[in-house]
Amino acid sequence: MVKVNTDGCKSFVGASAYTYFEKKALTAFDTLINGDGEGNDFLGWKNLPDDTPESLISDCEAVRDEWKAIGVNLVIVIGIGGSYLGARCAIEALSHGFIRPSERPQVIFAGNNLSEDYLSEVMDLAAERNTACVVISKSGTTTEPAVAFRLIKKYLEERYGGDDASKRIVAITDERKGALKTLATRQGYRTFVVPDNVGGRYSVLTPVGILPIVLAGFDVRAMLAGAAEVKREVSRRSDDNPAIRYAAMRNLLHSENGKAVEILVTYNPKLTFFAEWWKQLYGESEGKEGKGIFPASVTNTADLHSMGQFIQEGSRIMFETVVSVEKSNREIAIGSDELNLDQLNYLAGQTVGHCNAMALLGTRIAHIDGGVPQMEVSVERLDEFNLGGLFYFFEFACGISAYILGINPFNQPGVEAYKKNMFALLRKPGYEKQTEEILKRL
Amino acid sequence: MVKVNTDGCKSFVGASAYTYFEKKALTAFDTLINGDGEGNDFLGWKNLPDDTPESLISDCEAVRDEWKAIGVNLVIVIGIGGSYLGARCAIEALSHGFIRPSERPQVIFAGNNLSEDYLSEVMDLAAERNTACVVISKSGTTTEPAVAFRLIKKYLEERYGGDDASKRIVAITDERKGALKTLATRQGYRTFVVPDNVGGRYSVLTPVGILPIVLAGFDVRAMLAGAAEVKREVSRRSDDNPAIRYAAMRNLLHSENGKAVEILVTYNPKLTFFAEWWKQLYGESEGKEGKGIFPASVTNTADLHSMGQFIQEGSRIMFETVVSVEKSNREIAIGSDELNLDQLNYLAGQTVGHCNAMALLGTRIAHIDGGVPQMEVSVERLDEFNLGGLFYFFEFACGISAYILGINPFNQPGVEAYKKNMFALLRKPGYEKQTEEILKRL
Numbered sequence: 001m002v003k004v005n006t007d008g009c010k011s012f013v014g015a016s017a018y019t020y021f022e023k024k025a026l027t028a029f030d031t032l033i034n035g036d037g038e039g040n041d042f043l044g045w046k047n048l049p050d051d052t053p054e055s056l057i058s059d060c061e062a063v064r065d066e067w068k069a070i071g072v073n074l075v076i077v078i079g080i081g082g083s084y085l086g087a088r089c090a091i092e093a094l095s096h097g098f099i100r101p102s103e104r105p106q107v108i109f110a111g112n113n114l115s116e117d118y119l120s121e122v123m124d125l126a127a128e129r130n131t132a133c134v135v136i137s138k139s140g141t142t143t144e145p146a147v148a149f150r151l152i153k154k155y156l157e158e159r160y161g162g163d164d165a166s167k168r169i170v171a172i173t174d175e176r177k178g179a180l181k182t183l184a185t186r187q188g189y190r191t192f193v194v195p196d197n198v199g200g201r202y203s204v205l206t207p208v209g210i211l212p213i214v215l216a217g218f219d220v221r222a223m224l225a226g227a228a229e230v231k232r233e234v235s236r237r238s239d240d241n242p243a244i245r246y247a248a249m250r251n252l253l254h255s256e257n258g259k260a261v262e263i264l265v266t267y268n269p270k271l272t273f274f275a276e277w278w279k280q281l282y283g284e285s286e287g288k289e290g291k292g293i294f295p296a297s298v299t300n301t302a303d304l305h306s307m308g309q310f311i312q313e314g315s316r317i318m319f320e321t322v323v324s325v326e327k328s329n330r331e332i333a334i335g336s337d338e339l340n341l342d343q344l345n346y347l348a349g350q351t352v353g354h355c356n357a358m359a360l361l362g363t364r365i366a367h368i369d370g371g372v373p374q375m376e377v378s379v380e381r382l383d384e385f386n387l388g389g390l391f392y393f394f395e396f397a398c399g400i401s402a403y404i405l406g407i408n409p410f411n412q413p414g415v416e417a418y419k420k421n422m423f424a425l426l427r428k429p430g431y432e433k434q435t436e437e438i439l440k441r442l
Numbered sequence: 443m444v445k446v447n448t449d450g451c452k453s454f455v456g457a458s459a460y461t462y463f464e465k466k467a468l469t470a471f472d473t474l475i476n477g478d479g480e481g482n483d484f485l486g487w488k489n490l491p492d493d494t495p496e497s498l499i500s501d502c503e504a505v506r507d508e509w510k511a512i513g514v515n516l517v518i519v520i521g522i523g524g525s526y527l528g529a530r531c532a533i534e535a536l537s538h539g540f541i542r543p544s545e546r547p548q549v550i551f552a553g554n555n556l557s558e559d560y561l562s563e564v565m566d567l568a569a570e571r572n573t574a575c576v577v578i579s580k581s582g583t584t585t586e587p588a589v590a591f592r593l594i595k596k597y598l599e600e601r602y603g604g605d606d607a608s609k610r611i612v613a614i615t616d617e618r619k620g621a622l623k624t625l626a627t628r629q630g631y632r633t634f635v636v637p638d639n640v641g642g643r644y645s646v647l648t649p650v651g652i653l654p655i656v657l658a659g660f661d662v663r664a665m666l667a668g669a670a671e672v673k674r675e676v677s678r679r680s681d682d683n684p685a686i687r688y689a690a691m692r693n694l695l696h697s698e699n700g701k702a703v704e705i706l707v708t709y710n711p712k713l714t715f716f717a718e719w720w721k722q723l724y725g726e727s728e729g730k731e732g733k734g735i736f737p738a739s740v741t742n743t744a745d746l747h748s749m750g751q752f753i754q755e756g757s758r759i760m761f762e763t764v765v766s767v768e769k770s771n772r773e774i775a776i777g778s779d780e781l782n783l784d785q786l787n788y789l790a791g792q793t794v795g796h797c798n799a800m801a802l803l804g805t806r807i808a809h810i811d812g813g814v815p816q817m818e819v820s821v822e823r824l825d826e827f828n829l830g831g832l833f834y835f836f837e838f839a840c841g842i843s844a845y846i847l848g849i850n851p852f853n854q855p856g857v858e859a860y861k862k863n864m865f866a867l868l869r870k871p872g873y874e875k876q877t878e879e880i881l882k883r884l
Contacts, residue, residue: 081747097560098550098567108540112744114798115710117824118539120772125540144743146784147776147794154777179783186781200747260702260759261736268557280748287752294703294752294759296738301586302554304860305523305642306722310729310736312856317702317736330562334589335596339628341621342588346870352589355868356556362863365883370859382559414754417812418746421804426797428788441807 001380002230002393004242006249008364008374009319017256018248021404022239025248028403029237032396037403039410044197045395048205049228049388056192056207057221060214063170063190067105067132067215072168074129076122076152077212078111079136080144081280081415082200083172086391087212089277090204093270093387094218104217111135111148119148126155132168134215136208138194140173140180143422162187172207199410201281204391219384226388234396243393246321246375247400253319253373254293261318263311264297267360268325270382272299275323278394285402285409292405301359308363312370319373323390324360327381328353443822444672444835446684448691450806450816451761459698460690463846464681467690470845471679474838479845481852486639487837490647491670491830498634498649499663502656505612505632509547509574509657514610516571518564518594519654520553521578522586523722523857524642525614528833529654531719532646535712535829536660546659553577553590561590568597574610576657578650580636582615582622585864604629614649641852643723646833661826668830676838685839688763688817693846695761695815696735703760705753706739709802710767712824714741717765720836727844727851734847743801750805754812761815765832766802769823770795 031037032046067075077087088109100106106129110122133156135149156165172192173180184191192207203209205227210220234243253259262282264275275297286292296318298307311318328351336348347355364374377393379386402409424434473479474488509517519529530551542548548571552564575598577591598607614634615622626633634649645651647669652662676685695701704724706717717739728734738760740749753760770793778790789797806816819835821828844851866876 080744084744085748096566097563099563099570112747113709113711113741114743114794114801115712116770116774116793116795116798117772118711119794120774121539121541123774124538128541140783141785143786143797146786147789147797150777150779150784150786151774154779179785183781183783260757267555269555269560270557276748283749283752283756287749287754287756289755290758292752292756294738294757295749296736299555301556301860302522302526305554305857306527306718307725307729307737308860309854309856310725310734312729312859313731314725314729314734315702315736316732328558330559332558332562332565332593335592337592337596339625341582341625342592343583343621344585344588344592347589347868350868351558352556352561353558355585355589355864356558358867359556359860359864361884362865362867362880363860365863365880366859370856412751414751414812415747417754417808418743418750418801418805421807422797422801423804425800425804426789426792438804438807442803 002233002242002389003378004246005376005378006245008368008376009249009253011368012257012373013249013252017252021248021252022244024251024404025244025400026237026239028247028400029241029244031403032399033235033237038408042197042199042202042410044195045202045205048198049224049231049392052205052224056210057214059192060207060211060220063211064215067168068103071130072132073105074125074131075105075107075134075212075215076126076131077107077109077134077136078145078148078152079109079208080112080142082203083136083145083208084109084112085201085277085280086204086209089273090209090213090218090223090387091216092273093382094384095216097270101217105215107212107216110152111145114144114147119151123151123155126152131156134170134172134211135180136172136194137180138174139178140183143419170211172211201284202395204277205388222384223388226385227392230389230392231396234393243397243400246377246397247404249375250293250319250321251401251404257373259293259317259319259373261294261296263318263320264295265300265320265322267300267356268382269299269302271323274390275299281394281398284412285398286405286407288407288414291407300363301356304363311367311372316371319375320367321375321377322360322364324376324378325382326378329382444675444684444831445820446688447818447820448687450810450818451691451695453810454699454815455691455694459694463690463694464686466693466846467686467842468679468681470689470842471683471686473845474841475677475679480850484639484641484644484852486637487644487647490640491666491673491834494647494666498652499656501634502649502653502662505653506657509610510545513572514574515547516567516573517547517549517576517654517657518568518573519549519551519576519578520587520590520594521551521650522554522584524645525578525587525650526551526554527643527719527722528646528651531715532651532655532660532665532829533658534715535824536826537658539712543659547657549654549658552594553587556586556589561593565593565597568594573598576612576614576653577622578614578636579622580616581620582625585861612653614653643726644837646719647830664826665830668827669834672831672834676835685835685842688819688839689843689846691817692735692761692763693843699815701735701759701761701815703736703738705760705762706737707742707762707764708739709742709798710824711741711744713765716832717741723836723840726854727840728847728849730849730856733849742805743798746805753809753814758813761817762809763817763819764802764806766818766820767824768820771824
């Protein structure tokens with residue numbers, strides 16, 4: 001269950017202005033539910049919580065179990081953008097921060113950058129471990145994952161031999177066509193499908209997210225159940241629908257109050273990468289045609305001693321959305337100390353989680369007083385079920401929000417611009433004219 | 443040597459406007475050099491590269507060697523804000539991403555948040571390892587580090603006994619007064635000094651940064667040498683001083699072009715935390731009196747597939763500062779492939795680093811075309827020497843920049859606001875009146 005609290009915006013917005021944006025949100029909701037808006041060939045994500053077949057999960061578990069049987073303790077997941085952020089977000093949110101249980105493989109990510117140092121170090125680790133690889137690419141020709149996979153494939157083939165290497169590689173790619181599909185068929189890789197009607201940033205509940213999350217040892221059934229619960233909640237046409245309320249309020253704060261930046265705030269370092277997933281979802285969905293709310297993030301209380309000063313007293317250009325978790329998974333009580341030099345005895349017997357909750361509440365009040373509107377999106381605890389719910393909540397609200405803004409939430413035309421220039425500079429065949437043009441500009 | 447390239451701003455700013463801000467920057471430079479501006483009792487950082495005594499470094503190395511002799515393989519560094527970000531930034535920039543050499547301890551950070559899950563997991567790791575602790579706090583009563591230290595101190599005393607525990611704890615604190623100083627004297631902890639005239643966010647070249655960096659196995663002498671070289675460079679009163687150029691241009695882009703957000707861009711995941719250090723430095727120095735440029739960051743090319751769409755085509759509210767590294771520390775060439783299904787053979791024989799450089803250049807041109815001014819701050823390679831240079835460069839430029847904006851770069855009055863509310867909510871003795879008031883508002 002995902003709850004949204006917008007009380008921290010009340011002193012900043014008028015009731016009639018909110019009603020106006022609520023109406024816009026209800027219209028956008030209808031567009032999203034009816035599937036008759038821009039980008040409506042990319043609405044496959046809406047039904048994933050209900051339509052994901054049990055066989056998909058058991059196929060993922062079969063890979064996990066087979067790799068376990070041959071002693072795999074490192075899985076390199078190759079992918080970029082939406083083929084990277086959801087899985088990493090989930091695995092970081094659910095994993096122990098420092099210790100990996102010996103029965104689970106370490107899951108690391110590659111092919112999401114062109115850093116030579118990074119890729120070299122991935123190969124160092126691969127050489128020390130019993131290694132397998134999941135390569136995720138719809139086409140198989142995106143530069144970053146293709147460069148990483150060419151290297152890792154060759155390494156696995158040399159180390160384990162071609163047949164054995166093919167058992168250590170799973171491809172998640174187009175169902176029928178493309179370079180990676182062709183290669184997978186030829187080499188006999190197991191494959192999973194990137195659905196045609198789900199864009200990268202909405203793909204965490206497809207095999208793109210599910211397989212890495214299963215390999216890392218987490219319960220995807222619970223994640224899908226959490227998403228399904230939230231799907232029912234946010235699919236109601238009602239003014240107390242939390243997705244409608246979040247989408248209406250953020251657009252109101254942007255359009256009427258001139259807030260240019262939304263900061264996603266968390267109070268648990270495990271959720272730092274959740275904010276990265278959210279930034280892609282909102283930034284890439286809304287940042288078009290000169291529009292959009294700039295998505296930023298902080299992890300508190302650490303960043304109260306970093307960005308906190310700016311948020312409290314700097315340029316008044318932002319509002320905050322706090323993703324809060326009501327109950328910790330672990331409990332630590334603060335002890336009593338005879339000397340009490342640190343003056344903490346007044347907290348003796350309290351849990352650290354209680355202090356965190358009071359920091360959150362105190363910050364909320366301080367920031368409202370400082371002119372920063374606050375929303376809160378809360379779940380009961382940090383586990384697969386609630387994480388699935390958060391994924392679905394923010395995806396659905398994003399669709400509504402972009403439609404309010406008059407933007408197609410499901411395309412990303414601007415992502416090609418750097419690629420074209422990079423291909424020209426790298427003298428890719430077919431780009432001869434662009435190469436000539438760009439070299440003149442240097 | 444740190445170089446600044448502002449050519450990517452030329453199409454956005456007029457020459458006379460730049461001259462105007464250059465003059466402001468020269469005046470601000472004089473204020474910083476002469477030490478007669480606001481906050482001038484916190485200028486101790488200016489001379490650290492030259493004035494840091496060799497004995498300080500050898501004292502840090504003595505701790506490192508003593509702990510090594512008793513087999514310490516985990517050092518928990520407790521601190522928040524400036525007592526955390528610089529050391530973590532340096533250690534992440536310089537460490538292997540996945541493998542720790544067995545002769546070096548793992549350095550982790552605690553006391554920078556109030557997450558119960560996080561602290562529990564720190565304690566899990568401590569129990570598995572041969573553990574020591576560095577606690578960093580000027581006063582010894584800041585809530586986050588005090589909570590963590592109370593817990594870790596008790597654990598070490600129970601596990602190793604009081605005398606042995608005291609040998610495993612080093613305190614970095616005030617020279618004379620405060621709770622932690624008192625405790626350290628009483629328990630016989632080794633201590634290092636947090637200088638009175640250096641604020642947290644400028645403290646990476648004091649013991650606050652130096653001890654953890656030495657313990658992690660890195661060469662602080664080279665870091666100080668790099669900082670000293672840049673100190674000489676940026677202390678010249680000249681219009682080609684890179685710090686003056688960076689400070690002038692960013693203020694011009696903010697004041698005249700209305701750019702509200704500066705994005706620090708890196709192309710190596712090892713520098714992701716460098717951006718976090720930079721955000722504190724600039725956000726906390728400038729975000730006051732309703733002013734300041736909002737600091738954000740991306741790590742490319744990963745985030746070209748996340749925030750890239752927004753930067754290319756969304757709200758035109760930002761400029762970018764790219765921190766680039768000319769040469770990789772490692773080299774990987776792209777191989778040839780008989781099938782060439784991935785169509786990468788045109789890159790065969792090229793290094794991954796060359797592709798990264800072309801991605802950087804292609805993105806620079808794409809973003810300029812999209813309306814995003816670009817600056818570039820570059821160093822030759824990522825090592826201690828150049829990292830020291832980057833630290834000094836950004837610190838010095840920050841002083842100039844805040845003075846241009848008319849802001850005291852060295853205080854942080856807004857950081858207290860959340861603490862006061864938190865204390866009231868936690869019913870801290872002395873806050874009875876505030877408790878009563880805040881409870882009425884809930």
